Amino acid sequence: MIDLQAIAARYGGNLSGRECLIPTPGHSRRDRGTALRLAPGAPDGLLVTCYNGGMAEALAVKDALRRDGFLPARDGTCRELTQAERDAIRRAEAERERERHERQAQAAEIARQRLAGARPADRGHPYLNRKRIGPERLWQEGDKLIVPMADAEGNLWNLQAIGPEGEKRFLAGGRIKGTFWHCGKAADRLVIGEGVATVAAVRRATGLPVIAAMTAGNLPDVAAAIRAKRPDLQLIIAADDDKAGMEAARIASQRTGALIALPGELHHG
Template structure:
């Protein structure tokens, strides 16, 4: 019977692919965890994870999947009963727990290596040139950044102030993180947050939040991505309950699913913050 559950996972992935949601990486073991996963799909841009899926492997397996870029959202289920004996369930649970522990170990190792690389790169980098095209175009404060091999370096910190990763921005605006590096819960801070009761703005991109900081005078925090916005908002709301937060959302109305607006509204609702959006579509 355990083999039928593995078949259910394969059937689920097959249903995804028939709908055009085609993972470019192995996801079977991650699906077996029963948690919502994100992954790179065929047709996604480099570094993007627009695919998502969740699968519940109970007596009648069911799940859902989709792709934010394609605007796809589908439900899926198995009609037949796949009840397992207690022994079969125990073996599967042990197998999935071992796979999950291995993934966690590999992820932590990769993130640790990237963090060491980030510290080495940051410490040896040069002051950013005032002629850097992205710096000049976005009117960024050069004293907050460094430069290496023509790329603007943005440090990515956790709540304790440890440097874990770097966002590297080319002159044309192409952005890359260090391969295998941590991104969850990391942020970049602009402005002075030492005063109690201060208004603080939290949003996605560094350039966007730099513009907000420049125009309002409020301290600003960049979370780097839509999927990281909620984690950063929760972190700061917990660490500094004396502050008044405004979530500055991207308006992705040009996409099939307005992720920027949805995640901003969700984050604002969760921490009891105000929310703001650009009057026109964000560039």
């Protein structure tokens, strides 16, 4: 029997409903972009879905599971999937999508309720002081900052809670892909970055409107959504200076024609 809890513990993932979410090979370990679901009738009895990858990444996940003893070793043969296996995969994928949409809708309702009960963020919040940023478009619930995450149409889907020491959590099951935090009204230029602290510092230094995609893996999707909504804007990607951040910025630039700048390269005017 495949032990999803043990897989989550081994690869730095977590259980969400009936799925195990783990990092996708080649991506940041903070981005749990691969979902594993038990699927009787599918090859190995497991359905692997890489939200930020494709077939190659899914096969790499299965290879890792075999290497670490979670799946039986390959027998060296290669065969076509049977019709029964294809049907099992389709049923499992449809069930996963239905459950995912239900969880997202539930999280969106929780987000609306919590944001309605939150107060404007205190300027003296420890996280804001440490990052040297202000409380603009941030809220507070107890000692936690509340960061609303909406899509390009303005629909609230999720929240990020940030504790005094910087610990961050999204709502369980909440949608992340294509959602973002924004600050300022875009006229001709817009800066898109990964984290709230990064883009808030850019806004403080430049006065430009900013968007935080919240994760590196989400940055290309957010940039594409904004480009579709506002093709007139000059988009600037404030890239995090690490491998995942630079790769996300490169993909976002290819998809949208956005300029890439490290945060320290952005100046007023």
